[in-house]
Amino acid sequence: MxxxxxxxxxxxxxxxxxxxxxxxxxxxxxxxxxPNVVILTLGIRTDSKNVKQAQEENAVQSKQLLDALKQLGIAEKNIETISYTITPQYEYINDKALLQGYRVEHLYEITVLNVQKAGEVYDIAVSNGANVAKGLRFRISxxxxxxxxxxxxxxxxxxxxxxxxxxxxxxxxxxxxxxxxxxxxxxxxxxxxxATLHAQAAPPIQxxxxxxxxxxxxxxxxx
Structure with a gap:
């Protein structure tokens, strides 16, 4: 056959x-x-001519963000710093690099244990100073x-x-x-x-x- x-x-x-x-x-x-878990990567970015001032402004906004997330019910163990960077900002004029200031970026990984709540977390983050988003991912617990x-x-x-x-x-x-x-x-x-966060209302997250x-x-x- x-x-x-x-x-x-x-x-x-x-x-x-x-x-x-x-x-x-x-x-x-x-x-x-x-999936029943959403992981958001959000953060605070601040710019200033003075590195110390950029750090202080970032610390203030970061505290506001963290306090708001905790009030929403996000446990401290589900909010983790994944990067903290200080980057000099230059402007090139006539082939010369002129220091313009400093950028501080503090990124957090926020684990949301309820997919339906992810949009609300996103909204609260934006309302409380988050101006950077590196992405989100879904997983099964x-x-x-x-x-x-x-x-x-x-x-x-x-x-x-x-x-x-x-x-x-x-x-x-x-x-x-x-x-x-x-x-x-x-x-x-x-x-x-x-990319950078702009939404002022909770977006639909599917x-x-x-x-x-x-x-x-x-x-x-x-x-």
């Missing part, structure tokens, strides 16, 4: 070593899930349970493939695999980026769905 008659044949290997006849197939499982579902799907698909191959050749397979290995696991994070993918290779015996 021609291999092209079965769509699974290109993923299959058969072996007969004299001990056990086997079929090797690959299975894939995909589970989609809505407990992805393992979804990966286990994807793993089960992958194994079920492998069994179906093995049965399809066996029936093509009028063979019977043992549905319990002789062995199987996980070839890959994919737990992606969805990423979206913003999370979409994330895909959890498991791929296995299984070996089945047949008669």
């Amino acid at each position: 021609q291999g092209g008659m079965n769509p699974y044949l290109h993923n299959v290997r058969t072996a007969n070593t004299g001990k056990e006849a086997t079929i090797t197939v690959q299975g894939e499982g995909v589970v989609k899930a809505k 407990h992805p393992n349970k979804y990966y286990e579902q994807a793993l089960i799907q992958a194994l079920q698909q492998a069994v179906e493939k093995a049965r399809a191959i066996a029936s093509t050749y009028n063979l019977n397979i043992n549905p319990v695999p002789l062995s199987f290995v996980e070839e890959s696991a994919q737990l992606p994070r969805e990423v979206a980026s913003y 999370s979409g769905e994330l895909e959890i993918i498991s791929t296995i290779r299984a070996i089945f015996t047949y008669l």
Whole structure:
């Protein structure tokens, strides 16, 4: 019988070593899930001719931002400094670099445990001095349970493939695999980026769905 008659044949290997006849197939499982955590990267940027003044202004605005976030219910452990930079600002005139002042940027990573609340957090941040956003990302707080579902799907698909191959050749397979290995696991994070913040009202933040993918290779015996 021609291999092209079965769509699974290109993923299959058969072996007969004299001990056990086997079929090797690959299975894939995909589970989609809505993320339940949003991580915002927001910050304060201040400019001044004097570096100390730029730092002091940044400290005042940063305190205002942090106080507002805490009043909104964001726990201190979910607000983390990820960078603090001081950058000289130059203007080039006649090929000469003239120091104009200093820029201080303090960036925070804010973990929001309720996706529906992310827009409100964004709004409060803007209203309380945040003028920089480096992006946001979504994640699933407990992805393992979804990966286990994807793993089960992958194994079920492998069994179906093995049965399809066996029936093509009028063979019977043992549905319990002789062995199987996980070839890959994919737990992606969805990423979206913003430029400088301008919004004065809570923007709609849509999370979409994330895909959890498991791929296995299984070996089945047949008669």
